Amino acid sequence: MESSFAIIAEPNRRAILGLLASSERSVGEIEHRLRMPQTSVSKHLRVLREAGFVESRVEAQRRVYRIRPEPLREVDAWLAPFRRFWTAHVDALERHLDRMGQAPRKGRNG
Amino acid sequence: MESSFAIIAEPNRRAILGLLASSERSVGEIEHRLRMPQTSVSKHLRVLREAGFVESRVEAQRRVYRIRPEPLREVDAWLAPFRRFWTAHVDALERHLDRMGQAPRKGRNG
DNA sequence: TGGGCATATGACCATGGAAGTACATACGCG
DNA sequence: CGCGTATGTACTTCCATGGTCATATGCCCA
Numbered sequence: 563m564e565s566s567f568a569i570i571a572e573p574n575r576r577a578i579l580g581l582l583a584s585s586e587r588s589v590g591e592i593e594h595r596l597r598m599p600q601t602s603v604s605k606h607l608r609v610l611r612e613a614g615f616v617e618s619r620v621e622a623q624r625r626v627y628r629i630r631p632e633p634l635r636e637v638d639a640w641l642a643p644f645r646r647f648w649t650a651h652v653d654a655l656e657r658h659l660d661r662m663g664q665a666p667r668k669g670r671n672g
Numbered sequence: 673m674e675s676s677f678a679i680i681a682e683p684n685r686r687a688i689l690g691l692l693a694s695s696e697r698s699v700g701e702i703e704h705r706l707r708m709p710q711t712s713v714s715k716h717l718r719v720l721r722e723a724g725f726v727e728s729r730v731e732a733q734r735r736v737y738r739i740r741p742e743p744l745r746e747v748d749a750w751l752a753p754f755r756r757f758w759t760a761h762v763d764a765l766e767r768h769l770d771r772m773g774q775a776p777r778k779g780r781n782g
Numbered sequence: 783t784g785g786g787c788a789t790a791t792g793a794c795c796a797t798g799g800a801a802g803t804a805c806a807t808a809c810g811c812g
Numbered sequence: 813c814g815c816g817t818a819t820g821t822a823c824t825t826c827c828a829t830g831g832t833c834a835t836a837t838g839c840c841c842a
Contacts, residue, residue, distance in 0.1 A: 571681035572800080576750070583753040589819065602801070604820055623809045623818050631757035638751050638758075640686070643693040645748070647741035682830080699789060712831065714790055719829095733788045733839045784842090791836070797829085807820075812813100 566633035567640075569613045574598060575606050579629065582616060586628035676743040677750075679723045684708060685716050689739065692726060696738035 570576055577596050581587055589607065593600045607627055610616045614633050618625045680686055687706050691697055697705075703713045717737055720726045724743050728735045 565681070565683065567677070567686065568681040568799095571675070571678040573675065574800095576677065580753065590817095599802080600819075601803080601821090604818095605800085608820075625819065629754065629757060631754065634751060634754045635758045637747075638755070641744060641748050641751070643690070644739065644741065644744045647739060648745045648748075684830085700787095709832070710789070711791085711833080715830080718790080730839090735789065785840105787838105787840085789837085789839105791834100793834090794832090796831090798827100799829105800825100800827090802825085803823085805820105805822085807818100809816105809818085811815090811817105 566613060566615070566636050569609060569615060569633070570637065572606065572609075574602065575610055575615075578603070578606055578610065579615060579634075582627060582629045586619075586626050588621070588624040588626050590624070592627070676723060676725075676746050679719060679725060679743070680747065682716065682719075684712065685720060685725075688713070688716055688720065689725060689744075692737060692739045696729075696736050698731070698734040698736050700734070702737070 570579065574596070578592055581592055581595060587595075589600065589603055592598070592607075593603045596603070607616065607618070607625075611618065611627075614630055616627045617630050618627045620626075680689070684706070688702055691702055691705060699710065699713055699717065702708070702717075703710045706713070717726065717728070717735075721728060721737075724740055726737045727740050728737050730736075
C-alpha cells in the first residue's frame, strides 16, 4: 500500500473522504454518519492521514479531520491523458476511437 | 474487487492503461514495453476487460486492446467534489477551508 | 493436416491488507 | 483526583490477489 490509488481503493475510505469533502468532521461524527465501528474509522483515518489525504486538528477530546488535497490531485493528474476519451465532442471521440483502429499514434485533423 | 478504484489500485494495470492511453496495443507489445511476463499481462488485461476498462479486437493471432473510457470516467466523476480544493484561486480555497472551520454541526450556530 | 507463435487459463504459493478485539492514553468534568 | 468518553494502537485471523509455472486454445502458414 503505497500509492494514493491503493488508498482510495477502499470503499470506507472513499466514504470518509466523501464526507470530508463537504466539511471537516470529528471521528465520532464520521462513525455515526457512516455507521462504522469507531476503531474502524480511526484505522482508516490513520491510513488516510499517513498517506496525506487528511489532516487532523485537536479540539478538546475530539480530533477534527479535514481534507488535504495533494494526493487526490495526484489521482486527478493521472487521469489527464484519458480525459480526451470523454471530453470534447462525442463525434470527435468516435473519430478518435476509429483512428486508433489503424494508427499506433494519435493525431487528429492536422 | 468490484470497484473501478480497486482495479486501478494495481500499478501494473495503471501502466497498461497508461500505455493504451496513447494508442491501442497487442498483448505482446505491452509485454515487451512493460517488461512484464506475458501471463501477468494477460491476467491484468482480463481484469481490466471484465471491469470495462479495455476491450479487445482480434487481429489474426493477436488480440489488440484499447481503452474504454467509462470506468475511468466514473473515477473522474468521483473526484469532482474535491476539485474545489485545488482549482480556482488560492484565496478562494483559503476562504473555503475557513468556512469549513465553522462546521455544519447541529446544535451549534450554523 | 501439422508446426509454431500469440494469448489465455488454471494451480499453487506468498503477501498484504481489512476487520474485530482488547487495551492504552488523553481530556473534561465534577 | 477519579470517572467517563473519545481516540489511537497492537495483535490476531482471514481472504483476496498478484506472480509464476505448466498447459490449453486458436490462428497463420506451408
